Amino acid sequence: MGFFSVLGDCFQILKHTFRQVFKRPFTYFYPFEDRIYPERTRGRHIHVRENCTACAQCVRICPVVAIRMDKEDKMYEKDCALYFDYTRCIFCGLCVQACRFEALFHTPVVDLSEGDRDDLIYGPDKIETLDRDPLKWRGRRFR
Amino acid sequence: MADTSTMKASTFGRSVINKLPEVTSNLLSDSRIELVVPASKIRDVVQLVDEELSDALPESVFGVDLQNDQYNLIYIFWSWSNRLLVQLRVSLEGENPEIDSTCDIFPGLEWHERETREMFGIEFRNHPDPRLLLLPDELEGAYPLRKRFQSDLSRLDETGINPPKPRPKEGGEQK
Amino acid sequence: MSPDILDGSMDIWFGPQHVSAHGWATKLTLVGDYIVECDPNAGYFHRSAEKVLEFKNFRQGPLVLERMCMLEAFLAEYPYVAAVEKIAELEIPERAKVMRTIMMEMSRIHSIQFWWGQFNAELGFFTMALWPWVDREYSLDVFEELTGSRHTVSFSTPGGVKYDFTEKVMTQLNRAIDRFEDRLVKFKDMQLGSPTFRARTENIGLYDVKQGLKWGLSGPPIKACGVPMDLRKDDPDPNLAYDMVDFDVPITENPEHPGQSDAFDRMEQRFAEAETAVSIIKQLIPQIPEGDIVDPKARGKANRLPEGEAYARVEGTRGITSVWLKTEEKGQTAYRAKIRGPCIASYYALKDLVPGSKFADFIVIFGSLDPYPGWWDR
């Protein structure tokens, strides 16, 4: 390696970095831009209570015990109050695969942060509704 | 490499048994062989593996708790040029069984032996560095991978379903 | 080391709160600027995975495995699945085999992209750290499009795979591969030709094959010595589709020190690995057969397994990754599962490899072996 070839390599690298300065950056302006999440995104769940038979397969398959089924609350026959503990959920998707009655789905909502830990335990009312349209709540699209 | 060509598993087994008749072999497949080795002969067999298979890769050493103070210790070696996987199985017995360390022959086994010692309570004689590898100091002597070690099922009630098995009895070795 | 030299020595703990020690700690003894003793310590990342596996059934088991190394999640979860399939004697659909192989190679590419950036960050060149991570985003997009998760994919299941390839996944996959191929050509020269990179890595962390095998090294650290030791060729798994493709085991031979490898060779070797992975994926994409992705009876069969033992291995990004599984008769969970991560050897190797080198080179040697704490702490 001669002196001048080393110098040439240095300038080659400087050329790459210099060009990069004037390119559009790859990252996006996060809270105001967001990417499109795929359909299969394993975000928070939604529970369709009409289809649920309270078979508790989702509770049994859950590897971290994040799902709790309340069977004491017998308002009507097919009652199945599910409590999802998102402090423990690992979003593995096994509960959705275990459900044979199309009663449990993932949604592409992935930003679940709350101010309080207790708010992350989604009760039956919260798990059955989506408080926002998962794909259309942010302004700009990216990628 | 013992030969220029690849060595069959049965050939290797026979050559080991010829030298050490206490060993019994058990052909798992064409390229995999299991040797059942008495605990006293483990150094000789590992030495033989090192001599016969010059490119032997020490994959792992680990214990299996068969309950009632019965343990299996399994050594796995892989020789890529012979396409040969050697699995040594040693049966051990007792509260804290002992066996000779082989990590001067294969230095790569040192940590596996340390881990087996802390997890199963199998002592390796002449091990150069018998400290704990993964566990914190509080669990010295607790041997977590033994079946008797009581694991924490205290939060299982929260799920609302019955525990799948009855709870382990009192008197586990958890400190 | 004679004791009078050690009188003027200084013990220094590299980790666990060090910036570049993410989950490990090594005690170094320095004399001047030279390391005379190195004592790698493990256990800061220990999650008792082997005990956890004794309480998880065979469909939950792969989730534990993929958390051992999330950078190569597809590869990491496979040995467990393969061991379960061996014991349960499950038949895998052809389509699932090819899909698994493609995604495992994709995972290898992703892991190499991450390591490439990581290694440059350890060498103090953050620009080159961020550039490969841009390509890595495209790989992650593929994973997300396919499985719905970027890192913890949970793709393989006993008897097949969980998620099918769609049109959009194929588009993303082709895009990621094409982009990475372009960028690899462009940045390989920039990386390997960089004078400062050569100055930092050449003749650093030199060992030969014999020594490496004694430590238990496998994968790229051994292949960089010029030894074509690769499970994809040597011990091909019948449930993977490596027999459908034509590839050579990538090796790196340096004429300056034959049979040995330094940090520079290991960098070159990983580029070769990535190129091989790209070519494997490119060959496999047109060959994906139609059919089921999972054996419909597998779900029932994998619930309770017969008694048996199985040892399944896969050539991971960092070396031989394997799971030894023992089950009881009608067992719902594993009786004993031993995870053998490749990095336990490469982390142990520091003990003999590092003494004699300079303190500033420690992180170069460490980074060039690409150890991931999850693999030795489990």
Added chain:
Amino acid sequence: MIGGVMLQFDFFAWLAGIPDWILGVLKWIYGIFSYVFHWIFNVFTWIWTTIFIPKNFMFLFRAVIFPGLIFVVMALIWAVWFTRKLWGRIQDRRGPLHMGKYGGLQLFADAIKLIGKETIIPDKAKRWMFRFLPGLLLVIVLLPFAFIPWDTVSAVDGGWAISDLNVSLVLAFAFLTAVPVIALLAGWVSGSKYTLIGGFRAANNQFAAEIPMIISTIGCAFLARSLSIFDISMAQSSLWFAILLPINLATFLVAAIASVGVFPFDAPVADSEIIFGWRTEYTGIYFTLTYFAEFAEQMLYSALIVALFLGGPNGLPFLPGPVNFIIKFLITFFFFVLVSSSFQRLRQDQIVYFCWKYLLPLAVLNVIVIMFAVVYLPGLMLPLLGVG
């Protein structure tokens, strides 16, 4: 009472005397206050009259506001923002975004956060030195800005510059040599092994880089026949020294980067090797000071490059001197950041090897060439220089 007149206490006389007494006390108090007030008033008057003599006022204005402290600190804040933004762009990121327009106020947010943080002083640290050194470092790094010739008119004649000495180049280097000493001391008094190693590495960097850097400036001093930075920059009114001394420009730039200890030569603060070098134990406001000092040093070297090689305030004739200077300063700083984000880190022995084996001979070579040129080709050189 024997032999005397008993003075009868006249209560009413006493009562009548009270107002006088109170008045006396009040006068006394008033006297004290008026004295103090007059004293303060006189001081103010003196300061007022002294400052508002136009010459004095302009000097203070220059020292404190425009080319002086506040301008430099503002430029420093801008430089930190610019560096982060540029690093972000080079690395395909966006850099700071949210505070202010294009993240321009990010540094204020960072500074407020850091100042609000708890200051942790290690048990083994020498407490007072530990507290004292970061401030001293920033002061020492900011002092040489006094000699930067921002304007074509000298400070004595009322130009936009603070001061100048006929040995200001030497003095600037004297201040800059103190920086690694402080780094070494800071590493020493922090009572930690990583900081100690970092301190020695900082000293090592300066040991390696200082000689090539100073020799690179010798050519300028020869050509300008002066050691004053102002004279050197004014000697380039017709021809920049960058054209006569191109290799010295490059060696000075590289040696300056090595001396500051930013990226390719950041062994003193190599975060993947020694955590943050000699700055590891500094938290909160102390960290802010050391962080600012590093950027101030980068700016100072950029300004020195402009003054010594790129003609200083000379440039487009229709622009005022400071504007010319600042334009060139921005471009130099851009290249400073660009070079400092393009290479892998060198080991400290390689830094010494590189600086002494390559930079030093190159710098000397250029100086020798220019000496011969001055001696043997006077007709070629001197009219261009405007000093012949």
